[in-house]
Each structure stands twice: as structure tokens, then as C-alpha cells.
Amino acid sequence: MLKLYLYGYLNRIQSSRRLEREAQRNVELMWLTGRLAPDFKTIADFRKNNGKGIKNACRTFISICRDLNMFKDAVIAIDGSKFKAVNNKSKNFTSAKLKSHITRVEKHIQQYLDALDNADNEDEEPRETIQQRIAHLKGKLKEYKALQKQVEAIPDKQLSQTDPDARLMKLRSFGGQVCYNVQSAVDAKHHLIVAHEVTNVPDRNQLYNVGCAAQEALANTNITVLADKGYYSGVEIKSAKDAGMLTYVPKTDTSGSNAKKIFNRTQFKYDAAKDVYHRPGDQELKYRGSETEKGKLIKRYYADVYACRGCSLKSQCTTSPYPRRLGRWEHEQVLVSVQRRLNQWPEAMLIRKQTVEHPFGTIKMWMGATHFLTRGFNNVKTEMNLSVLAYNLRRMISLLGVKPLIEAMRAV
Known part of the structure; x- marks a missing residue:
């Protein structure tokens, strides 16, 4: 079943229903699955129930790449990218948004109550129609106030009804969108994704966590980490230094x-x-x-x-x-050292951009306009693991060729 999913993700077929159809008519898949034709429910359940195994497959592939000496330089670029969740913006609520909705509905109710006083005039709507609209608006008001109580009980004061783990995030081209923030650490030499994590928070406090994941994947604590100014945090940079990382992070000028x-x-x-x-x-x-x-x-x-x-x-x-x-x-001297290193290596941020943004663009192109198809952290993480595994597999085929890669995988 993993072979079926890998074939699908390599060929931009991620939906379980589409994989079901392809398994019945695609000659390549017939050969790959031994003419097995699982239905969409079986295919979907495999992805849902085997998240841990798929994650281990992703890690094992990176260890194979490590054994092939693909990460000699240990220079890693880190970045985050927003991937759209299965949650419409209209189904996401914050305290400010609900306050605006409640104010608007109360205003409309008052307008209809005023109209009700004049309903006997010939030019006005019938009383029954106005009363129906008031009843509808009162129902909406009750709904919004119930949602307001739910939002206040959530630590970050945000509620996504379709996918509770997704969050409204700012995007450059679309304003706000309900998304997940996917973090990745990419090898600067071969552009392989060595570590990744699905989050629903901004980049600011992710430098240390993603750097540690990269250290574990590379089995090397002495790594060089390149990140953009969105990761600039004194505490995170100090923690990364204490863990053995050499960081290059430009400072954001917030001074007035x-x-x-x-x-x-x-x-x-x-x-x-x-x-x-x-x-x-x-x-x-x-x-x-x-x-x-x-x-x-x-x-x-x-x-x-x-x-x-x-x-x-x-x-x-x-x-x-x-x-x-x-x-x-x-610990200001730690930050001074980071700036000094950046001054000595001005190309660092250009290398970061060329390294880490290409894999995100490739994976998003494979996913299509909808990005994630599943809901909830566990399922979305499994989806991302499959996408990363497919990307790394395609990249290694380009670097080594099919036969040497097969031999290396069989040797494990």
C-alpha cells in the first residue's frame, strides 16, 4: 500500500478515490500492486492508521542518504511555508471577528425592530416578513454568542470548525488563509529535506526545534543553520548555540x-x-x-x-x-557574533533562499491548489511525510540514478 501512495504522490495523485481508479486502469500500478485493486476506503484507512510507520519510512530514507555521504557539509537552510488546510475562512473565528459579527447582527435587528413600528404604512414590508427576519437574526446572534464562549475557552482565542488544529495565518498574496505552517530543514548541497514539522504557529520560536530535528537526522550536532529574519529570537539563537549549531539569522530592524x-x-x-x-x-x-x-x-x-x-x-x-x-x-554577545558572521558571509541569505524555497514550491505544485486533503494534526503530518518522502526519492533518483539507489536501499 505504501508503494501505491508513493506512486500517487510522485505523479500528483494524492486522493484515495483517484488512487482507487488508477489502480484499476493504470498498467504501471497494476504491475506495482500485483493487480490488487483496493477500494478508496482501504487506501484512505492505510494513510490514516499508519502515520507512525510512514514517518519512520521517511526517516529511514534520510538515514540511507546519510550513509551515502550526501550530507558532508552539514549546511542546513530552515524556513516555514503556509499550506492551506481543509477549512474555509468563513468557518474560522477569532474574538475580534465574532465581536464584529455580533455588533453587525444587533444593528440589523434594531433596524428591523424600527421597521416593525412602521409596518402598518403601505410602503413598508408586511409585519410577518419582518418578524421572520428578526427571528432568523436572533438565531444567528445566539449562534455567534455560543461560538464566542468556545473561542474564549481556547488558549489562542481562535476556533476552526472544520479542522480544529488549523489556524488563520497571513499570506502575502491572499491576505489571510486558514493554514498549517510547515517547517523544513533542507541540505544546502543536494537540496534534500532532512527534517520537517507541521505546526500551526509562526516561525519565531521554531529555530531551535527544527535545528535539533536536523541534528538528529544527520547524526551530527555541529551543523550550520541558515534562516531568514522571521526566525530572529535571542532566546532561540542562544539555545541553538548551546546545542552546537552555528546560526546565520539576520536581525529585524524594529526600531523607530x-x-x-x-x-x-x-x-x-x-x-x-x-x-x-x-x-x-x-x-x-x-x-x-x-x-x-x-x-x-x-x-x-x-x-x-x-x-x-x-x-x-x-x-x-x-x-x-x-x-x-x-x-x-x-547574552547579547551571542547575537553580535551572529551579525559578525553574516557580515563575513553576505551570500548566506541568498544560499538559504535558493535552497529551501525550491522544495516548498515543488511540493505545492504536486499538491495542487487545495494543498492538504485531510484534517487534524496527525493526518496532516502523515500527508506531509508522504510528500517529503516522494520529493526526496525523486531528488535522489536525479542525483544517483535508479539502479544505485535501489542497491543502496536493498543494502539496508
Whole structure:
């Protein structure tokens, strides 16, 4: 049955009903299955009930690739991509969306109640018609309020009715779409997907988890990880470093300094020996104390009040009547090292883009416009495992050829 699915995913046939038809008329599949012709329910149940086995098959194939020395360089590009779930946007609710719906329905009810007062006039609708519409709207209002209670009970305040595990996410081309965020770690040399994970959260806190999955797949802790600015998180980068990863992640500039036309943080140079920041003009911002912010220990630096008042560059430093303040995380040097490495290897982000985005595009093209066909984390993960296994198989055939790959697989 796994052979049937692999053939289907390699040939853009993922639906169990379509595989049922192909098994009855496709000569290649007749040979592959020994003229067995399972019905769609049997085919679908295999995928549903054998998620763990399919995941192990995916991992085993990567271990075969590892034994063939396909991952010598251990340079991995990480990225996430949104795959559409089986859940229409109209069947997804958030607190804000339900509040808007309730306000709109209440407004319409009031309009019809006002119309009911004037229903005896000849130009107005009959009272019965208006009452029917009010009853319908009250039913919708009751439904929305019940959904509101369900949403409030969910930790992330979001409810997807068709696929409860899917979440509304922003897409560049479609605005918002109910999706899963698929994370992948791709080998930079041969473009093989060494690790992947299906999530329903943003990229921000995924760097360490995906990096660890790549380390496990490669049986190597000393890997180089390339990721885009969506993964920039001090805690994640520090955790990755502690695990042995060498990370290249560009920083997102969230400062409002440029808009205010004042000195950007990057223009302040840190002196580790004196534990001070030097501002343009050589004014010193000295250490004044520490505080915990969102679980991180932050050291605070600012200049002397009197020296700041008499400084000719004050208007370029801050718009506040108080001295310019800077915060420094206790592990800030880890982030400085990441930026230094990026400056020394400016092509890193181009390599990341060329490496990790191609597999996503290929798999989405194979899936078609609908992307996932199943619902729920377990089933969707199995679908993705089959897609990744098919992609890696096709890639290895291109790299090695059919016969050498068959020999390597038989040797396992």
C-alpha cells in the first residue's frame, strides 16, 4: 500500500478515490500492486492508521542518504511555508471577528425592530416578513454568542470548525488563509529535506526545534543553520548555540529611530572592557542597573543627565527630555557574533533562499491548489511525510540514478 501512495504522490495523485481508479486502469500500478485493486476506503484507512510507520519510512530514507555521504557539509537552510488546510475562512473565528459579527447582527435587528413600528404604512414590508427576519437574526446572534464562549475557552482565542488544529495565518498574496505552517530543514548541497514539522504557529520560536530535528537526522550536532529574519529570537539563537549549531539569522530592524530621524541603535558602540556604550560624539552611556523583561535579564545604559542636557547632538540622539536609554540582554554577545558572521558571509541569505524555497514550491505544485486533503494534526503530518518522502526519492533518483539507489536501499 505504501508503494501505491508513493506512486500517487510522485505523479500528483494524492486522493484515495483517484488512487482507487488508477489502480484499476493504470498498467504501471497494476504491475506495482500485483493487480490488487483496493477500494478508496482501504487506501484512505492505510494513510490514516499508519502515520507512525510512514514517518519512520521517511526517516529511514534520510538515514540511507546519510550513509551515502550526501550530507558532508552539514549546511542546513530552515524556513516555514503556509499550506492551506481543509477549512474555509468563513468557518474560522477569532474574538475580534465574532465581536464584529455580533455588533453587525444587533444593528440589523434594531433596524428591523424600527421597521416593525412602521409596518402598518403601505410602503413598508408586511409585519410577518419582518418578524421572520428578526427571528432568523436572533438565531444567528445566539449562534455567534455560543461560538464566542468556545473561542474564549481556547488558549489562542481562535476556533476552526472544520479542522480544529488549523489556524488563520497571513499570506502575502491572499491576505489571510486558514493554514498549517510547515517547517523544513533542507541540505544546502543536494537540496534534500532532512527534517520537517507541521505546526500551526509562526516561525519565531521554531529555530531551535527544527535545528535539533536536523541534528538528529544527520547524526551530527555541529551543523550550520541558515534562516531568514522571521526566525530572529535571542532566546532561540542562544539555545541553538548551546546545542552546537552555528546560526546565520539576520536581525529585524524594529526600531523607530529612523522614522524619528535620530541615531539608530547600531550607531552606539559597546565597550566590553568598560561596560559602556559610546554614542556618536563619544558621549558615554553607562550601566545603571538591570531588570527582567519577558523572562530575560536586561542591563540598562544611559548618559549622565547634566552631560546630556548640554550636548550639541542631543536632538539627534533622542526626542525625549531625558537621556537616551539602551537595553542590553545578558547574552547579547551571542547575537553580535551572529551579525559578525553574516557580515563575513553576505551570500548566506541568498544560499538559504535558493535552497529551501525550491522544495516548498515543488511540493505545492504536486499538491495542487487545495494543498492538504485531510484534517487534524496527525493526518496532516502523515500527508506531509508522504510528500517529503516522494520529493526526496525523486531528488535522489536525479542525483544517483535508479539502479544505485535501489542497491543502496536493498543494502539496508
